[in-house]
Amino acid sequence: MDFLMSGLAACGACVFTNPLEVVKTRMQLQGELQAPGTYQRHYQNVFHAFFTIGKVDGLAALQKGLGPALVYQFLMNGIRLGTYGLADSSGYLHTAEGTHSPVRSAAAGALAGLMGAYLGSPIYMVKTHLQAQAASEIAVGHQYKHKIFPPQSWKVALAAAMVSGIAVVLAMTPFDVASTRLYNQPTDVQGKGLMYRGILDALLQTARKEGILGMYKGIGASYFRLGPHTILSLFFWDQLRFLYHTYIK
Numbered sequence: 646m647d648f649l650m651s652g653l654a655a656c657g658a659c660v661f662t663n664p665l666e667v668v669k670t671r672m673q674l675q676g677e678l679q680a681p682g683t684y685q686r687h688y689q690n691v692f693h694a695f696f697t698i699g700k701v702d703g704l705a706a707l708q709k710g711l712g713p714a715l716v717y718q719f720l721m722n723g724i725r726l727g728t729y730g731l732a733d734s735s736g737y738l739h740t741a742e743g744t745h746s747p748v749r750s751a752a753a754g755a756l757a758g759l760m761g762a763y764l765g766s767p768i769y770m771v772k773t774h775l776q777a778q779a780a781s782e783i784a785v786g787h788q789y790k791h792k793i794f795p796p797q798s799w800k801v802a803l804a805a806a807m808v809s810g811i812a813v814v815l816a817m818t819p820f821d822v823a824s825t826r827l828y829n830q831p832t833d834v835q836g837k838g839l840m841y842r843g844i845l846d847a848l849l850q851t852a853r854k855e856g857i858l859g860m861y862k863g864i865g866a867s868y869f870r871l872g873p874h875t876i877l878s879l880f881f882w883d884q885l886r887f888l889y890h891t892y893i894k
Contacts, residue, residue, distance in 0.1 A: 657816075663710070664708060671777065672691075674777055674785040687785060721762065775791060777789070819851075822847075823844050
């Protein structure tokens with residue numbers, strides 16, 4: 646569960662921070678091995694980089710490399726935090742007397758980080774290649790010509806739907822847990838719930854007594870139910886739109 650939860654949490658964050666990764670990658674490659682003032686600065690600062698990429702490459706370019714980025718985050722953080730959590734739950738981080746051991750914690754953290762970085766490095770390389778791809782007028786660094794999917798491929802819609810499925814499950818599972826408990830709680834003779842006053846009260850009580858993880862109970866089952874539903878819904882929607890614009894309009 647530690648591996649799954651930490652990996653999914655990192656993927657959820659990645660959806661929102663990936664545009665910053667694109668900007669960071671472009672700015673770090675700008676002027677590579679060139680003296681200051683001898684090259685054209687396509688990206689003046691973070692905000693200018695956002696504007697320039699969106700204007701020239703299109704807004705979708707701000708999410709370049711999202712697929713590998715999600716895999717990387719799941720591998721790196723899932724392994725790193727999951728391994729550390731496993732060491733903690735097994736009692737390795739404590740001495741025989743039961744006190745916390747800073748040395749063991751540092752060793753476990755270093756080992757977990759090393760494993761995550763080693764396994765995630767190839768994916769990070771692919772992510773960097775994709776995020777560096779740009780139109781010729783704002784290109785920086787070496788331009789690899791990787792293409793995960795051909796244009797208009799159904800695989801693009803499928804991959805996008807899989808990503809959105811992760812985001813939906815991360816955002817909605819706490820509310821799903823709360824609604825399930827609201828519907829299942831005992832009631833008095835007037836039909837008023839005896840355990841929760843409403844959805845906010847259910848969320849607060851769950852978080853207070855069971856912790857944040859309690860709000861994500863059943864997340865695996867939620868993804869395997871909601872994930873395919875979201876994937877197939879968006880996939881069919883995209884394909885129907887494509888057929889409509891191709892054969893009807």
